[in-house]
Amino acid sequence: MASKAAKQFLFEAIAVMxxxxxxxxxxxxxxxxxxxxxxVEELARASDQSTANASQHLQALHAAGLLTRSREGTRxxxxxxxxxxxxxxxSLRDAxxxxxGEVERAAREYLGEDVETIGRAELQERLRQGDVVVVDVRPExxxxxxxxxxxxxxxxxxxxxxxxxxxxxxxxxxYCRGPFCAYAHEAVRRLTEAGRSARRxxxxxxxxxxxxxxxxxxx
Amino acid sequence: MASKAAKQFLFEAIAVMxxxxxxxxxxxxxxxxxxxxxxVEELARASDQSTANASQHLQALHAAGLLTRSREGTRxxxxxxxxxxxxxxxSLRDAxxxxxGEVERAAREYLGEDVETIGRAELQERLRQGDVVVVDVRPExxxxxxxxxxxxxxxxxxxxxxxxxxxxxxxxxxYCRGPFCAYAHEAVRRLTEAGRSARRxxxxxxxxxxxxxxxxxxx
DNA sequence: CAAGTTATCAAGAGTTCTATTGAATAACAA
DNA sequence: TTGTTATTCAATAGAACTCTTGATAACTTG
Numbered sequence: 001m002a003s004k005a006a007k008q009f010l011f012e013a014i015a016v017m018x019x020x021x022x023x024x025x026x027x028x029x030x031x032x033x034x035x036x037x038x039x040v041e042e043l044a045r046a047s048d049q050s051t052a053n054a055s056q057h058l059q060a061l062h063a064a065g066l067l068t069r070s071r072e073g074t075r076x077x078x079x080x081x082x083x084x085x086x087x088x089x090x091s092l093r094d095a096x097x098x099x100x101g102e103v104e105r106a107a108r109e110y111l112g113e114d115v116e117t118i119g120r121a122e123l124q125e126r127l128r129q130g131d132v133v134v135v136d137v138r139p140e141x142x143x144x145x146x147x148x149x150x151x152x153x154x155x156x157x158x159x160x161x162x163x164x165x166x167x168x169x170x171x172x173x174x175y176c177r178g179p180f181c182a183y184a185h186e187a188v189r190r191l192t193e194a195g196r197s198a199r200r201x202x203x204x205x206x207x208x209x210x211x212x213x214x215x216x217x218x219x
Numbered sequence: 220m221a222s223k224a225a226k227q228f229l230f231e232a233i234a235v236m237x238x239x240x241x242x243x244x245x246x247x248x249x250x251x252x253x254x255x256x257x258x259v260e261e262l263a264r265a266s267d268q269s270t271a272n273a274s275q276h277l278q279a280l281h282a283a284g285l286l287t288r289s290r291e292g293t294r295x296x297x298x299x300x301x302x303x304x305x306x307x308x309x310s311l312r313d314a315x316x317x318x319x320g321e322v323e324r325a326a327r328e329y330l331g332e333d334v335e336t337i338g339r340a341e342l343q344e345r346l347r348q349g350d351v352v353v354v355d356v357r358p359e360x361x362x363x364x365x366x367x368x369x370x371x372x373x374x375x376x377x378x379x380x381x382x383x384x385x386x387x388x389x390x391x392x393x394y395c396r397g398p399f400c401a402y403a404h405e406a407v408r409r410l411t412e413a414g415r416s417a418r419r420x421x422x423x424x425x426x427x428x429x430x431x432x433x434x435x436x437x438x
Numbered sequence: 439c440a441a442g443t444t445a446t447c448a449a450g451a452g453t454t455c456t457a458t459t460g461a462a463t464a465a466c467a468a
Numbered sequence: 469t470t471g472t473t474a475t476t477c478a479a480t481a482g483a484a485c486t487c488t489t490g491a492t493a494a495c496t497t498g
Contacts, residue, residue: 004267010399011243011250014315018246021237023486024230031230040445053487055446065318074444074495081318088314095307096233099284099300180229242456259475272457274476293465293474 020064026057034206036145037079115188116199137187171197178204239283253425255364256298334407335418356406390416397423
């Protein structure tokens with residue numbers, strides 16, 4: 001019978017991936033990369049840490065197989081390694097939320113008062129009927145890197161400026177980075193105050209994309 | 220806009236669950252618990268570590284929300300907290316295997332030469348037709364804690380003793396703990412040598428169970 | 439080729455994690 | 469009560485991890 005050492009080695013290898021998920025700083029980088037690929041410096045700036053430190057963490061994530069790396073001239077761009085890696089990150093996040101009551105409380109406090117939501121299935125149906133306007137309130141670069149088909153990009157800080165362009169006889173659905181991102185919440189609040197009918201999409205772009213590719217594969 | 224501190228707290232909370240997966244010793248405990256609930260001492264013995272140490276690790280896993288704990292007289296029995304936790308563990312394991320070539324090589328070496336396999340869908344079909352014998356080659360306690368419906372328990376070391384009881388006009392399917400467990404491989408090898416037609420189920424009991432409850436929920 | 443970006447490497451201080459040991463506690467039986 | 473078994477607690481030494489700093493490497497541009 002094969003040695004116990006081999007099995008031990010197996011667990012050590014899996015632990016490498018576990019370790020990748022064990023630092024808040026690394027998770028913050030993953031969260032940013034779930035929206036769009038980025039360079040080391042951008043990531044460092046967005047997550048408020050030194051470039052050298054971000055580089056170290058990114059290398060750890062790369063070694064664990066969660067990220068891929070590619071050189072673009074003088075910059076190095078990291079991005080998620082694939083559907084499976086992204087799915088794993090979302091699962092871990094959701095599992096944490098489900099199990100740790102503290103997290104949920106912290107999230108609620110962070111997001112402020114509740115707003116009406118719409119699920120993925122219903123939004124798809126409404127999109128098919130064409131009686132809804134979908135607004136992506138993330139920064140423009142993230143919209144450029146990928147968005148819900150038919151959505152229109154209006155970063156949160158420009159919402160008021162473009163209010164008149166939005167039809168007032170259709171419902172508006174706002175979405176952003178994910179369930180813990182406050183942009184869409186805030187957008188719906190402002191739209192409602194402006195007298196519009198608005199809801200927030202449950203989840204965000206990474207969740208939508210993952211479910212979408214999953215659908216395509218099983219259709 | 221809500222504070223950056225809240226978001227930071229969120230990542231810290233998720234990292235707690237990541238940390239739970241970051242030690243080989245803890246993963247070994249999870250692997251054992253994926254088969255059946257067990258007491259601290261059993262787990263310590265099976266994973267070859269001191270009781271105090273196993274207790275510490277189990278408490279960490281419990282704190283992360285992956286395990287539940289219940290007292291049974293003088294013993295404390297730990298078990299997986301639910302489908303989601305189990306699913307997370309299996310996903311992490313599979314993702315590691317997919318990404319780290321080393322792991323796969325180690326696994327192959329551990330399992331020895333390849334044997335023919337059968338997938339879940341095909342086995343279900345064959346079970347419906349009734350022209351297959353399913354054998355659970357894990358230790359009896361694990362069979363007792365849960366097994367594939369219709370399967371028969373023959374621990375690996377008793378395989379030869381019960382060989383005559385297995386029909387020789389039907390194919391035999393052996394399964395065990397999972398893709399990295401060597402029991403079923405070994406069983407199929409021995410059965411083939413004895414002139415029987417035998418295959419190993421892809422995956423093992425935890426995978427089957429998870430897919431099964433998933434089916435029921437969507438039927 | 440020199441100068442400027444961007445990313446990585448290398449070393450070290452401070453912190454956190456892990457396994458070990460021995461003592462303390464809880465449940466139970468005689 | 470007293471003894472037995474199973475688990476947890478507490479303290480600690482050693483290992484591993486994290487962040488910082490300053491130097492180095494890869495590439496682009498003038």
